[in-house]
Amino acid sequence: GAVVSQHPSRVICKSGTSVKIECRSLDFQATTMFWYRQFPKQSLMLMATSNEGSKATYEQGVEKDKFLINHASLTLSTLTVTSAHPEDSSFYICSAGRDSKRGIDTQYFGPGTRLTVL
Amino acid sequence: SQQGEEDPQALSIQEGENATMNCSYKTSINNLQWYRQNSGRGLVHLILIRSNEREKHSGRLRVTLDTSKKSSSLLITASRAADTASYFCATKRGAQKLVFGQGTRLTINP
Numbered sequence: 001g002a003v004v005s006q007h008p009s010r011v012i013c014k015s016g017t018s019v020k021i022e023c024r025s026l027d028f029q030a031t032t033m034f035w036y037r038q039f040p041k042q043s044l045m046l047m048a049t050s051n052e053g054s055k056a057t058y059e060q061g062v063e064k065d066k067f068l069i070n071h072a073s074l075t076l077s078t079l080t081v082t083s084a085h086p087e088d089s090s091f092y093i094c095s096a097g098r099d100s101k102r103g104i105d106t107q108y109f110g111p112g113t114r115l116t117v118l
Numbered sequence: 119s120q121q122g123e124e125d126p127q128a129l130s131i132q133e134g135e136n137a138t139m140n141c142s143y144k145t146s147i148n149n150l151q152w153y154r155q156n157s158g159r160g161l162v163h164l165i166l167i168r169s170n171e172r173e174k175h176s177g178r179l180r181v182t183l184d185t186s187k188k189s190s191s192l193l194i195t196a197s198r199a200a201d202t203a204s205y206f207c208a209t210k211r212g213a214q215k216l217v218f219g220q221g222t223r224l225t226i227n228p
Binding site: 004044095109 | 153
């Protein structure tokens with residue numbers, strides 16, 4: 001299957017700082033990338049859909065100004081958690097979608113980034 | 119909001135036994151997918167079944183889909199310790215969005 005990487009895999013930061021997470025599709029061009037958040041022992045919650053060259057579409061309840069998403073190229077999307085607080089501590093997972101005639105059937109997931117805000 | 123409800127939430131069986139997990143959903147779908155997640159890791163795509171399909175096989179995996187009952191099941195035969203993971207169903211709504219179920223934590227005891 002396709003390979004999606006995330007960097008960093010783990011980050012610890014102080015409250016009030018901003019953290020940038022990168023998501024890269026390594027072997028295909030992804031016009032669409034997705035950002036999810038997962039709390040311990042819970043399911044994935046879609047935060048936003050990122051389309052290359054346009055603004056991200058955020059899910060209801062997700063603050064656009066807090067979670068900045070940039071999809072500058074077909075292989076890179078970034079999520080910046082601005083002014084992070086302890087409640088933002090979570091596992092953030094990105095995925096890249098491969099277009100087909102039916103739209104995007106399969107998403108390829110990155111390994112995730114564990115964010116801990118002190 | 120999460121559409122899928124998975125059952126059971128946790129399952130513990132002996133190595134070699136079969137494991138069955140169920141997923142129910144609420145709205146119409148284009149397809150349903152199953153993913154595996156090892157602890158603290160990303161998701162691995164296992165199998166996709168389209169709304170016009172009833173059953174699909176991949177190795178030791180067997181997936182069924184009943185659109186009249188809005189439910190799906192994932193059967194893992196001859197389980198191995200390496201199958202220990204969380205399993206999520208995800209339904210495709212609209213053109214792109216995947217909505218995940220709550221997941222089943224499967225433990226295979228040696």
